[in-house]
Amino acid sequence: MPSMAFSAIYLSMFSIQRGPIPALYGTFAILVLAGTVKYLPFASRSGINAMFQLSKEIEEAGVIMGIGWWKRMTRLVIPIQKSSFISGYLLPFTSCMRELSLFILLVTPANRVLTTLLFYYNEKGWNQYSNGINLLIVLIVILFNFFVNKVSGASIDKGIGG
Amino acid sequence: MPEIVLKNVTKKFGSFVAVDHLNMTISDGDFITLLGPSGCGKTTTLRMIAGLETPTEGEILIDGTVVFSSDKQIDISPSKRNIGFLFQNYALWPHMTVWKNISFGLENLKWSKEQIKERVEELLDMLKIREFAARYPAELSGGQQQRVAIARTLATNPQILLMDEPLSNLDAKLRMEMRTELKRLHKETKATFVYVTHDQLEAMTLATKICLLDKGLLQQYQSPLTIYGKPANLFVADFVGSPTMNFIRCEAKSVDKHTLKLSNQVLCLHFSASSDLTGVTGGPVTLGIRPESVTLSEDGKLKTVVYSSLPSGMETILRLQIGDLLLNSVVFGSLDFPVGSELNISFSGQSVVLFDQEGTFVTTGSLALA
Numbered sequence: 001m002p003s004m005a006f007s008a009i010y011l012s013m014f015s016i017q018r019g020p021i022p023a024l025y026g027t028f029a030i031l032v033l034a035g036t037v038k039y040l041p042f043a044s045r046s047g048i049n050a051m052f053q054l055s056k057e058i059e060e061a062g063v064i065m066g067i068g069w070w071k072r073m074t075r076l077v078i079p080i081q082k083s084s085f086i087s088g089y090l091l092p093f094t095s096c097m098r099e100l101s102l103f104i105l106l107v108t109p110a111n112r113v114l115t116t117l118l119f120y121y122n123e124k125g126w127n128q129y130s131n132g133i134n135l136l137i138v139l140i141v142i143l144f145n146f147f148v149n150k151v152s153g154a155s156i157d158k159g160i161g162g
Numbered sequence: 163m164p165e166i167v168l169k170n171v172t173k174k175f176g177s178f179v180a181v182d183h184l185n186m187t188i189s190d191g192d193f194i195t196l197l198g199p200s201g202c203g204k205t206t207t208l209r210m211i212a213g214l215e216t217p218t219e220g221e222i223l224i225d226g227t228v229v230f231s232s233d234k235q236i237d238i239s240p241s242k243r244n245i246g247f248l249f250q251n252y253a254l255w256p257h258m259t260v261w262k263n264i265s266f267g268l269e270n271l272k273w274s275k276e277q278i279k280e281r282v283e284e285l286l287d288m289l290k291i292r293e294f295a296a297r298y299p300a301e302l303s304g305g306q307q308q309r310v311a312i313a314r315t316l317a318t319n320p321q322i323l324l325m326d327e328p329l330s331n332l333d334a335k336l337r338m339e340m341r342t343e344l345k346r347l348h349k350e351t352k353a354t355f356v357y358v359t360h361d362q363l364e365a366m367t368l369a370t371k372i373c374l375l376d377k378g379l380l381q382q383y384q385s386p387l388t389i390y391g392k393p394a395n396l397f398v399a400d401f402v403g404s405p406t407m408n409f410i411r412c413e414a415k416s417v418d419k420h421t422l423k424l425s426n427q428v429l430c431l432h433f434s435a436s437s438d439l440t441g442v443t444g445g446p447v448t449l450g451i452r453p454e455s456v457t458l459s460e461d462g463k464l465k466t467v468v469y470s471s472l473p474s475g476m477e478t479i480l481r482l483q484i485g486d487l488l489l490n491s492v493v494f495g496s497l498d499f500p501v502g503s504e505l506n507i508s509f510s511g512q513s514v515v516l517f518d519q520e521g522t523f524v525t526t527g528s529l530a531l532a
Binding site: 058061079080082 | 212214239240241242245246247249250251253255256257266267270271314318
């Protein structure tokens with residue numbers, strides 16, 4: 001779905017209060033929400049694939065020993081899948097960092113994101129400023145990628161690793 | 163004492179019947195193998211005993227308590243059945259060291275630290291894996307992983323140990339070693355073992371009793387030697403034994419109470435039964451002759467041609483041709499025979515099996531040329 005259409009839906013849905021949900025327009029929350037929903041398929045896909053890789057015997061071995069569901073998740077499944085879970089976060093994060101069209105309708109002067117700021121400077125013709133922001137975006141993505149790789153051993157260029 | 167009873171257990175996957183009305187009693191301290199070709203329902207049966215699979219119908223009792231009953235809506239969780247389960251791929255937890263793999267289940271049972279330490283060390287010694295205690299499963303060979311998996315399964319002292327083709331991922335030499343090891347473990351732990359395999363040799367050598375399944379139906383449930391010597395039907399006879407049993411179809415004619423005259427296009431034989439031949443008076447029958455009963459003899463009257471010869475040092479497996487009939491034979495000793503050479507054979511021993519027209523076991527006896 002085009003990002004623009006996606007954000008238009010969110011704009012019309014949350015510009016007024018609906019039931020228990022307050023009007024979200026102009027808040028940071030709506031940016032998080034739109035970004036999350038937009039990239040959910042990527043993240044869940046990588047998570048599901050990782051779960052398929054895990055044989056069910058790993059969990060059944062725990063079931064037979066009487067290890068409860070919560071402990072099986074926290075002590076067996078998630079630690080084994082740690083790296084693929086983290087790379088599942090990394091992919092949406094890097095994509096979201098350079099997202100402009102998704103946020104352009106949703107931001108207000110009070111809560112800009114880097115890409116919309118870049119767009120704003122560029123529109124004014126302040127090319128040095130926009131170049132600087134561009135560099136910042138690139139640096140942030142590379143830094144995060146680097147740290148996540150270091151910490152988890154996972155990387156999106158090497159697959160789920162292990 | 164743990165005794166496993168299966169009553170009319172049926173498992174269906176959609177319309178496919180994986181296990182069909184299985185009745186079986188596994189007594190305490192037995193070493194049972196569930197044997198059969200792939201897809202015959204043996205793993206499903208094992209998983210149903212463990213509680214990892216829910217039967218469609220029937221009742222399962224372990225140690226006198228009903229652990230599953232479709233009528234009474236009872237289904238006790240696997241952890242309360244006092245069982246251990248050894249998986250085909252070992253299913254070790256890759257992010258834990260060997261020590262942790264073994265101790266994790268015990269920690270969960272809230273054993274004290276000293277108790278856990280004592281038990282884990284006992285198991286490390288028992289399975290000779292002490293030097294690997296600090297290693298991760300990925301750093302171990304298949305055989306070592308296997309031992310760790312056994313140690314982990316034994317940790318909680320289960321009275322019943324269920325094993326799903328645990329040796330199928332090992333090489334031939336290691337498999338032989340682990341077989342000996344398993345038999346020793348059975349003695350040491352005094353637990354009831356249920357073992358799934360498709361390897362008939364493994365079943366023969368390990369089990370106190372073999373349960374042979376085909377297409378979800380129980381074919382025979384007896385001791386290995388009974389299954390070998392008195393197979394219940396043609397399927398069992400064909401499945402057990404390597405090289406396979408020779409089957410000769412013939413027409414039978416009754417001579418007296420113990421003797422039949424059997425003939426087909428190439429052979430004419432006399433069969434003397436070891437018991438009374440009730441029921442079979444004539445008509446088509448099948449003879450089952452084990453390869454070791456087909457013996458070479460200078461004065462044998464039956465002339466055969468060597469079709470193929472496979473010497474392995476200790477024994478030679480021969481395929482011999484008589485007319486359009488091919489017979490398997492095993493000759494002991496370092497011998498080889500040129501293909502196409504002529505050999506004289508005779509049928510020895512009392513263990514020739516007679517099957518009736520439907521392929522059901524009738525009796526055993528000896529065979530002589532008419």
